[in-house]
Amino acid sequence: MKQRRTFILSRLAMLAPIPLVVAFVNYTTDPASLYGGSYEERIASVLLAGDTIQFVYDYDEGRVQKHYVEGLPARREVAVMGSSRARQIHRGMTGDRSFVNNAVSGANLEHYLAIYGLYRRRGLLPGTLVLGLDPWIFNETVADCPASIRSSYYQILALLGPEVYHNVLREYKASIRIYVELFSPSYFQESIRARLDGSAARRPAGALRVAPAASQEAGAIRSDLSRILSDAQRRRSPTEVRQMVRNRIAESGAFMLQGYHALDPQRVSLFEGFLALVQEEGVQVVLLLPPFHPAYYDYLTTLKSNVSTVTVRDVEAYLKVLAQAKGLRLVGSYDPLALGLTASDFIDGLHPRTETLAKLFRDAGKR
Amino acid sequence: MPTLRDCALMVSTLVDYWMGLEMGKRSSPAERRPFLVLSLIVNLGLLCAFKYLGFLCEVMRLLLYSLNLPHELPVPELLLPVGISFYTFQTLSYSIDVYRGDKEPEKHLGRFALYVSFFPQLVAGPIERSRRLLPQFYKEHPFDITRVSNGLRQMLWGFFKKLVIANRLGVYVDAVYDNPADSSGIAILIATYFFAFQIYCDFSGYSDIAIGTARILGYDLMENFRRPYFSTSIREFWSRWHISLSTWFRDYLYIPLGGNRGSTTRWFLNIFLVFLLSGLWHGANSTFLEWGALHGTYFILFIGLSRFLHAVGWPRPFARHPRIRRALAALFTFHLVLFAWIFFRANSVSDAAQLIGRMACAEASGVGILGPFSARKMAIAVGAILFMELVHLCQGETDIATYVSERPLWIRWATYYALIFAILCLGVFDQSPFIYFQF
Numbered sequence: 001m002k003q004r005r006t007f008i009l010s011r012l013a014m015l016a017p018i019p020l021v022v023a024f025v026n027y028t029t030d031p032a033s034l035y036g037g038s039y040e041e042r043i044a045s046v047l048l049a050g051d052t053i054q055f056v057y058d059y060d061e062g063r064v065q066k067h068y069v070e071g072l073p074a075r076r077e078v079a080v081m082g083s084s085r086a087r088q089i090h091r092g093m094t095g096d097r098s099f100v101n102n103a104v105s106g107a108n109l110e111h112y113l114a115i116y117g118l119y120r121r122r123g124l125l126p127g128t129l130v131l132g133l134d135p136w137i138f139n140e141t142v143a144d145c146p147a148s149i150r151s152s153y154y155q156i157l158a159l160l161g162p163e164v165y166h167n168v169l170r171e172y173k174a175s176i177r178i179y180v181e182l183f184s185p186s187y188f189q190e191s192i193r194a195r196l197d198g199s200a201a202r203r204p205a206g207a208l209r210v211a212p213a214a215s216q217e218a219g220a221i222r223s224d225l226s227r228i229l230s231d232a233q234r235r236r237s238p239t240e241v242r243q244m245v246r247n248r249i250a251e252s253g254a255f256m257l258q259g260y261h262a263l264d265p266q267r268v269s270l271f272e273g274f275l276a277l278v279q280e281e282g283v284q285v286v287l288l289l290p291p292f293h294p295a296y297y298d299y300l301t302t303l304k305s306n307v308s309t310v311t312v313r314d315v316e317a318y319l320k321v322l323a324q325a326k327g328l329r330l331v332g333s334y335d336p337l338a339l340g341l342t343a344s345d346f347i348d349g350l351h352p353r354t355e356t357l358a359k360l361f362r363d364a365g366k367r
Numbered sequence: 368m369p370t371l372r373d374c375a376l377m378v379s380t381l382v383d384y385w386m387g388l389e390m391g392k393r394s395s396p397a398e399r400r401p402f403l404v405l406s407l408i409v410n411l412g413l414l415c416a417f418k419y420l421g422f423l424c425e426v427m428r429l430l431l432y433s434l435n436l437p438h439e440l441p442v443p444e445l446l447l448p449v450g451i452s453f454y455t456f457q458t459l460s461y462s463i464d465v466y467r468g469d470k471e472p473e474k475h476l477g478r479f480a481l482y483v484s485f486f487p488q489l490v491a492g493p494i495e496r497s498r499r500l501l502p503q504f505y506k507e508h509p510f511d512i513t514r515v516s517n518g519l520r521q522m523l524w525g526f527f528k529k530l531v532i533a534n535r536l537g538v539y540v541d542a543v544y545d546n547p548a549d550s551s552g553i554a555i556l557i558a559t560y561f562f563a564f565q566i567y568c569d570f571s572g573y574s575d576i577a578i579g580t581a582r583i584l585g586y587d588l589m590e591n592f593r594r595p596y597f598s599t600s601i602r603e604f605w606s607r608w609h610i611s612l613s614t615w616f617r618d619y620l621y622i623p624l625g626g627n628r629g630s631t632t633r634w635f636l637n638i639f640l641v642f643l644l645s646g647l648w649h650g651a652n653s654t655f656l657e658w659g660a661l662h663g664t665y666f667i668l669f670i671g672l673s674r675f676l677h678a679v680g681w682p683r684p685f686a687r688h689p690r691i692r693r694a695l696a697a698l699f700t701f702h703l704v705l706f707a708w709i710f711f712r713a714n715s716v717s718d719a720a721q722l723i724g725r726m727a728c729a730e731a732s733g734v735g736i737l738g739p740f741s742a743r744k745m746a747i748a749v750g751a752i753l754f755m756e757l758v759h760l761c762q763g764e765t766d767i768a769t770y771v772s773e774r775p776l777w778i779r780w781a782t783y784y785a786l787i788f789a790i791l792c793l794g795v796f797d798q799s800p801f802i803y804f805q806f
Contacts, residue, residue, distance in 0.1 A: 004510040018787055185791045192792055
């Protein structure tokens, strides 16, 4: 017995440095911002102070949104939610009222609920909510909510009907998982990769770089969280953009639309419930459909059925019917030709130019 | 409500326990035979029902269709109980040993059930003989530092092979073999080499983990792999690869069929049949049958060629340079085995033909040499294989745990740390089940 105990304890002592090293590297590198958030908190505080920021990389966008909304001094009249396809929308496009852009890259239904939940917690609901809707929001195979804003997501979910208990349990499990990830080999590999390719160093501990003016060269984030494109992105020719579209299709096919064989009824119901809640709370809703590059749109509407049965036209048709039924304003279309747009109005397959989005709002204002 | 799938292990255990007791009460083989037959029917019946029924129905359907007869047959889709191919063979070996009088029937149901379902080797072997494993359940297994240390070492080596090598190579192999029409000849060639090491590392890695776990608990399981790619002939390969299965087929099928007693034709027929059934054991797919048939053919050709060369007095090549001779023989044997692996891994016979065709024509179109790998990942994959083979060269015929235990303390601990960090940094942890779990 003594021999066994001595053996086990001695071996554990000799091997103890391994999990400690793993935990140390995971915690200090933290590529997915599971433990810290000081980087995101600093980004948010610089932006809330009214400055434009540059050269910030590999940050948790959800966490930045969380710190930003929690730090808002007053209600905003207009808030935009959506994916990176809506991130360029800025104050000037919506009538120069007090404004915030809550768009997050790859945003899904969960993000809208989560960020709206943050506003509800603060008691600072916006006057108008512009929802930039992407066709994948009803694709249940890509449903996801970042850990940083999951608790507010569950709070809205509880309001909309699903059992609170399961959400609380999921949240508990999610919070436990964060500490289990400390010893995770996969997360260790991500941390090592982040250190080797330099992305860990791109989250500096020191002062963040504030752009003296809306600096054009490198791209920036305005104080309202909207994004300024870099010079390189703005200067892309239609030929370059067309090549980028071809490359995207070859490398990754239909972004977020794989395995999309039905407008998931639960997600449809969740979305309609969310809209009803927002309207009940006195927030005006505008639905925005950011267009796709013509070549990419053509590709999306002719996907093979083993990739996706649902097409972007199906989603748009549903949203138009919904907007009419609920008396909501609908701006834009996934189809660029329906808006009189051409290839030169895009910086890549998914993202319109800033001027294109501005034109959308201008034309919508005239109607 | 438990299904037959849930009860398969229990049914197999209870039937063979009971049959063993009944056979033990009878002294003559003739009196024992009905009980052996019943054991065979139940075990092979379960195996066939879960593993081959769908395949047989499909074959029947095609046959009826070709004869212009009504061919609408229900094709059952039964989920395979985990480890059924392994534990049915394990219990059959018990029944046959009792029938032959080589083993006294086990009277303790609990110990017999433990023999059938011993967790380290339940899912994918090694297929243990009752004469070896059952007596161990009657012994005390006091804590032994050497044994536990060796067990841990073996497990560590198994995890390294599985997580760093097998899972990593699987990414490349799957990308190429699942899309033969979109893969260049060179990519297919590399994927084939990679598969040879993937399946070895996956299966031997599992065996190491199973044997190491049993060792920690005080139990001794049989060796299942012994550096098979260093074999200098097909015959030697089968004495080093999946040893528990090949010896099972030798003892319970090949020898009862007559082995090499009788005419040469009969001998070769026995060999071919054993390898064909060995292929079929892996699954109800014509690719496995082709794989088995190839190995049977190799075996027969090897015997035939050896006899002919000996008869004509052909001098042994490189007779004065035994090391070169062994190296060339090992290389040749490895490539014979490699060719057969194409059929084992291909999703269908037509896919196998396409893969071979594209390789033979050095087809340039399609996924290139790196495949889904970056240059860095390719370097890691190749480096890991070379490292493993270097270890195999150094260890010789000693088992890995003993080999490491003989090194100085600082080398041992440096090795443990290096392997653990290699697993942490280079391991592929996505859900890649062990290949042999599907059998």
